[in-house]
Amino acid sequence: MSKIVKLISANCGKIRPDSVEDYLNSGGYAALKKAFTMEPLQIIEEVKKAKLLGRGGAAYPAGSKWEQLYEIEEFPKYIVCNADEGEPGTFKDKLLMEQDPLRVIEGMTIAGYVFNSHDGYIYIRGEYRGLQKIFQAAIDNAKKEGFLGENILNTGFSYNIHIMTGAGAYVCGENSALLNSIEGKAGRPRIKPPHLAEVGLFLMPTLVNNVESFANIPTIVNEGGEKYLSYGTADSGGTKLICLSGHIKNRGVFEVPFGVTLRDIIDDPELGGGMAGGRKLKFFHLGGQSGPCGSPEQLDTVYCCRAMRNAGLSVGSGAVVVLDESVCVIDYLKKVTEFFIHESCGKCVPCREGNKQLYLILDKLSKGEATENDLALMKRLSRVMAKSSFCGLGQAASTALDSCLKHFSSEFEAHLNKQCPAGVCFTKKESGE
Amino acid sequence: MHHTFDPNKTITATIDGLTVSVPEGTTILEAAKKAGIIIPTLCHHPDLGVRAVCRICLVAVKGQRRFKTSCNTVLCDGDVVNTNTPEIREARKTVLELILSNHPQDCLKCERNGNCELQDLAKQYNVLEIPFASTHQALPIEEDNPAIVRDMSKCIKCGRCVESCQVVQEVAAINTSCRSTKYGVTTAFNKPLSASTCVYCGQCIAVCPVGALYEKDDTEKVWTALSNPDMHVVVQTAPAVRVALGEEFGLAPGSIETGKMVAALRRLGFDKIFDTNFTADLTIVEEGNELLDRIENGGKLPVLTSCSPGWINYIEQFYPELIPHVSSCKSPQQMFGALAKTYYAKKSGIPAEKIYVVSLMPCTAKKYECTRPEMRSSGYQDVDTVLTTRELGKMIKLAGINYEKLENEDYDAPFGISTGAAVIFGASGGVMEAALRTAHELVTGESLANLDFIPVRGLEGIKEAEVELAGKKLKIAVASSLSKAKVLMEMIKNGTCCYHFIEIMACPGGCIGGGGQPFGTTSEVLQKRLAAVYEIDKNSELRMSHKNPAINTLYEEFLGKPLSHKAHELLHTSYQQQDRG
């Protein structure tokens, strides 16, 4: 099996991103035209067969999400594309929006047709202000060519896409916080239920999918769900955009079929190309700050949602951060926890107060001041945060810590005895830095 | 296909091994309560919308990966719920310890010592030490206004006050703001309340579970006055206090405490114990005449009542263009103050500057009202100090009075005589009902056979009725809470208001739900205080304000007649637009 399959990144770098002509020449909009000849339910059936799992991080089956929304008989319905891409180490939605925005637009338009929705919103993170121009140009050009706006391709179906700028907070990527932010409210998560399919944007039924999820829709419609599934594994259809960063030779976005191994991803010359800098791999961090860390023993795990989950790992957003032996796990986790302290919306206790306390214990560890009791407290805290926080941010904030406690318990123990295997902690004072 | 619950359908589930059957849509918290299981709560308040942010009410639902917060999770048919597993105890205690890690743990020096939901939980969960490092940061206490103190370093960010201010009152003086470690409750631009739209209603205080919000403590001022031999200290007691004071001493809500309250005040050393009910009767006579005058002479209609100072603060800021509708009558507390330092001074031969007037009120806004520049008709500040029901409770305890052992005592003359019409001022709809009883007789010259106007009674936010008055149809409405007042003000503004007379109280349920009442007010408690108010009325010998003989003497000896020049000077006022926020 080839390690690289270009289903959704095929156009990237090959066409003028805002050119409808280029997009058409490379097979664009065939799916929308085909969709118009299909019943909405047929399209949903194909998405289900495709086993497209949400690409925003939670890997929720898109087909089920679409089916649930379809069954709700309240209108208007809204289509929302989550382009907040806030997970550190994740920059694949950026690639799509910058280099092939019309594919995302086509996917959102097909969704609009399926749900008889007339308005789609794409919530682009504030830091990506630069690419909004390209995206807007793509929308404008699609409109000019009759692929958006009133009476699309003379089908009688009308649909517009509006760009919203993100408020610059990681938590705004959480789907209900994102809707609050679009509505002009504070970007804090909502109480669920009600689910967004029932009470979403402006209190109406709403579909929220990730950029990459939408970008897969044209391929699924064109090739059919079964074919799409066959690119991946039995449970995870198609391909995944992965973002390689850290101590690895080839950094950047790569499209891989589900079913490759982590070793392939890191070592394959066409993918990661192995470690940079000559040091050995210590661990890798998957799916962004909210994902788990894995150890070199897990490199043969198959990259698909089920196998990863069984191994205590996850695909998440597709981020793969590779770290070598120069990294201290405790020091690394301090930075992760700092991120969550900073990004917590602050409204619930386990997340607002818990992350602060996790940090304080990690800090004690890194200073050689921690005791066994602190370790036990940290484990308890991590358990409680995961099970009791209001939203996904707090629930996942201790995921990395939890996995590291599993794989690197000896490194935690070492810090209790004022030893840092990586030589990061306890050195600053001695060297007089 | 919005998923709605059918309350007529019963679902059955298991909680801690007990089978419970409840209407569809019942939360796990409520269902557990029915089954005799108490789940701890902090951010939840039965009369407010859910926020589910404190995470203390966790339970385990079989088949769910994470714990559920029982305050917002609806119990489903067939659910198996556990509320007391080792994991749940661990989670709740951890949450509690996290809250405490960012809390001053200052119970000994706290307004809520002994009456604090957080303190209770710490006891319940056997918190003997807190394993987490303290992250608490002291913040300055805000106390630059006459009514409300904010000590945000004690705030646990439950959001109950915000819910009250935003949803119940729609004043929106406060909101949650910022993120992360800075997340908290602030006014716009973090200004003090005195520079916000706050109306000092105290509804935020009433729902705060901890010592972050409380009224300005004026007990010291009163102790000082009481111990000054040169001062003649009189106290007036608002109608709603007598049905709530008992709660300060562990008695059931709705206990009627009039006689014991009078006895306690006398023990505290007040020279005269008077009743605001007296000036409530007076208000009815003045306001009733004002209403009839406006109807007959084409004055501004509808007439809006003016006895609730929180409401006055609201209209001055939010609907200044409607101020001409407001009755020119002062609130009963301020009528009392003006008379105490004029009529009573004359009658008793005590010079006004030697009279110290204390008001005992269910209300925090009254603390502000008495400081208004308009409220100096006697040439002095008419009311010197306002105490809340809670503050009186504190004074009685400090004085070492065994409340339980007090025997009922009576008010002093002349301001101790009042009617049932006055006591119902304490509940939403009471002013209206009292006014109707009097207006009927003023217009027709005949006494009403049935004095009860049931449609204006009760806790409902907006009540309306139509009454016949000498062949004329009078349309009336009653609103309690400012969000409900807002509905009626919008009607007046857009010309769809058909009412002649509107009673408005700033607090839900009226003064019985005032911001100065004992903590723990819920609609269940309100219902009991309400019943007590009508019970007093029912058992009163006199039930119509104009039949109060002391009122008639007052007119004969001092005021002349209703709406006289003197009455205007002392009992009436006017209000102006205010832009604080």
Ligand SMILES: Cc1cc2nc3c(=O)[nH]c(=O)nc-3n(C[C@H](O)[C@H](O)[C@H](O)COP(=O)(O)O)c2cc1C
């Ligand atoms: C704290 C937090 C941040 C998130 N950030 C993003 C994000 O930046 N982009 C994204 O697509 N999904 C993000 N998600 C996931 C979304 O809530 C949601 O699951 C997703 O948009 C659904 O789309 P999908 O099913 O197509 O993945 C985030 C979730 C949480 C809890």
Ligand code: SF4
């Ligand atoms: S877990 Fe709680 S504090 Fe953290 S982001 Fe979610 S809602 Fe906000």
Ligand code: SF4
């Ligand atoms: S608010 Fe409650 S727990 Fe906090 S110091 Fe005061 S009494 Fe103690």
Ligand code: SF4
């Ligand atoms: S006193 Fe009333 S208006 Fe002021 S903040 Fe509290 S609830 Fe809001």
Ligand code: SF4
């Ligand atoms: S002030 Fe009181 S009611 Fe308001 S959020 Fe803080 S603790 Fe809750």
Ligand code: FES
């Ligand atoms: S009481 Fe349920 S989360 Fe606070």
